[in-house]
Amino acid sequence: MEDEQLTRPITTSGFLDGSRLGPAALDVQESIVGRKRILRLVGEIDLATASKLEAAIERIAASRAELTLDMRGVTFIDSTGLRLLTVQSRRFEQAGVDFELIPGPPHIQRLFAQEALLKQIVKRIVVVHKHVLSKGPEKTRSYLADTVLTVVHEGGFTPAEQALSEDQAVRLRMTVHRTIEPELRAIVEDLLGRPVRACQCAIDSALGLHVETYLLQPLDIRG
Secondary structure (H helix, E strand, O other), X not given: OOOXXXXXXXXXXXXXXXXXXXXXXXXXXXXXXXXXXXXXXXXXXXXXXXXXXXXXXXXXXXXXXXXXXXXXXXXXXXXXXXXXXXXXXXXXXXXXXXXXXXXXXXXXXXXXXXXXXXXXXXXXXXXXXXXXXXXXXXXXXXXXXXXXXXXXXXXXXXXXXXXXXXXXXXHHHHHHHHHHHHHHHHHHHHHHOOOEEEEEEEEEOOOOEEEEEEEEOOOOOXX
16 A cells, blocks of 8 residues: 555645735624534634634534535635535534535635645655655645645654755755656646646745745636
């Protein structure tokens, strides 16, 4: 079985949207139908508002009531909101209590699909790093903004790398990156369905950071 014996890294992802302006607001409207609690969400779920939603879900979870989240009024959700819903749905599942999502507008549904894609990209890239370096990153984050995908690896530098000077460690990692770059490009292109125009990496061995940046073909360009 592939990499079962290896420690699973922590992975997160995010989406950047420059068109979103103004303070975030979220209205949480609760109703009760039998044993079920229904939370109708109107507005934005992000870093500023997620705690409000989390508090409402926590209160319902403590009562072991079934929960339905009505997402039809959600206008925006970021990676904080996506992680919150993932964690809470898993919590209800483990407790054997029904947790249901009424899907939001198409652009919100696309973000859920994109989140899953980014997780798959990160998982496959981390496997490549483990195979080549014999040790994978301790934590990996990914961010997608229009034509730029950024993957940030933290930790995972081998004892041999740590014994090198900073310049030597950087040169070694750059050499490794050039070796595996075609495979990394293929992973991104396969899962996003978009050509990679350029792939660059930056290394800071002192901070234990390895950053890969992929410049993607714009969505409105074909061929």
